Amino acid sequence: MVDSPSTMKKTFTVPEIKPLDKYDISRARICASVRWLLSKSYGSAENVPVELREPLYKDQYEQEHLKPSITKLLLSPEIYCRTQALLAQGHGGAAQASQGSLTDNSALLQFLIKKGFSPKVQEADVTEEDLSKSPINAKAHLALIDSLMSLSARETIGQVKMAAEAEQIGVGAPWENALLFWVNRQSLILSKHVATVERNANKAMDGWMLNQKLRESTEEAELPKSQTCSDLQPVQETCQSNRWYWKLVPHAIAFCLKESGNKPPVVTYYTSLCSHSHPTV
Numbered sequence: 001m002v003d004s005p006s007t008m009k010k011t012f013t014v015p016e017i018k019p020l021d022k023y024d025i026s027r028a029r030i031c032a033s034v035r036w037l038l039s040k041s042y043g044s045a046e047n048v049p050v051e052l053r054e055p056l057y058k059d060q061y062e063q064e065h066l067k068p069s070i071t072k073l074l075l076s077p078e079i080y081c082r083t084q085a086l087l088a089q090g091h092g093g094a095a096q097a098s099q100g101s102l103t104d105n106s107a108l109l110q111f112l113i114k115k116g117f118s119p120k121v122q123e124a125d126v127t128e129e130d131l132s133k134s135p136i137n138a139k140a141h142l143a144l145i146d147s148l149m150s151l152s153a154r155e156t157i158g159q160v161k162m163a164a165e166a167e168q169i170g171v172g173a174p175w176e177n178a179l180l181f182w183v184n185r186q187s188l189i190l191s192k193h194v195a196t197v198e199r200n201a202n203k204a205m206d207g208w209m210l211n212q213k214l215r216e217s218t219e220e221a222e223l224p225k226s227q228t229c230s231d232l233q234p235v236q237e238t239c240q241s242n243r244w245y246w247k248l249v250p251h252a253i254a255f256c257l258k259e260s261g262n263k264p265p266v267v268t269y270y271t272s273l274c275s276h277s278h279p280t281v
Contacts, residue, residue, distance in 0.1 A: 027056070030056070030138065031056065033146070034145075035053070036145065036149060037079065037145050038052055040148075041079045051067075052073075055067060055070045066138070074141050075132060075136060077103070077104045077108065080108055080148070081103060083148060084108060087152050087155070091156070091159070104128075105128045106128045108144075109144075112147045117147040117148075117150050117151045118147065119144045119146065121139045121140055126144060153175065153179055154173075157178045157179050158175065
């Protein structure tokens with residue numbers, strides 16, 4: 001039986017974790033920023049077309065560049081405006097929706113300036129011309145994406161009730177301090193959870209080892225009882241249970257002969273306590 005697509009568990013590729021000496025910060029920033037923009041504009045990461053999920057490609061000289069399809073999307077204001085509209089809708093921006101969606105980069109930049117998140121490159125404001133240059137001005141587009149991400153983070157944090165200690169976590173804006181406080185709290189919770197899982201796993205392992213040692217000790221203690229009862233006969237299940245019986249046989253015969261007044265004959269017994277043969281008279 002094959003599960004339907006709606007019931008199948010969805011899996012995601014875990015990104016490779018590289019050591020710091022091999023970590024390319026610029027490349028990581030480009031990939032993370034573009035992927036975030038695409039996931040927001042398409043509604044979720046699952047809805048992003050497969051050919052767009054990896055923003056970079058390598059040329060014949062093993063140099064990485066933005067894919068032409070990605071560049072085309074970034075040079076069009078549609079993706080940015082759609083992202084802003086979806087973010088506003090997700091944060092309950094009914095007032096913004098009633099004013100109409102933004103349609104070009106100029107309106108988007110003015111909107112971000114009013115919100116206090118003006119995109120900047122080396123302290124210079126990003127302009128509409130910067131966003132339409134070809135070849136693409138990657139720094140200007142990354143700055144615009146950063147502004148959208150910051151706005152989204154502030155709107156999200158504003159809907160979450162934070163403790164008073166959040167104001168003391170950093171020296172940035174209140175929403176940045178609240179975000180750092182939330183991340184720190186989640187990290188502590190995750191650390192405690194991991195420690196609890198490891199502790200329970202260690203207890204389970206200790207219990208298993210103790211149980212194994214008890215089994216081995218029990219088997220060693222029972223090993224002499226499992227040996228053969230004579231050099232000629234194999235092990236018999238009734239050997240241990242009947243041993244007491246064969247010890248009483250000589251005494252019983254002697255008692256019977258004494259009571260009858262007959263002279264006891266010479267009685268020879270087998271040395272095996274487990275043998276079921278009769279004594280020889």
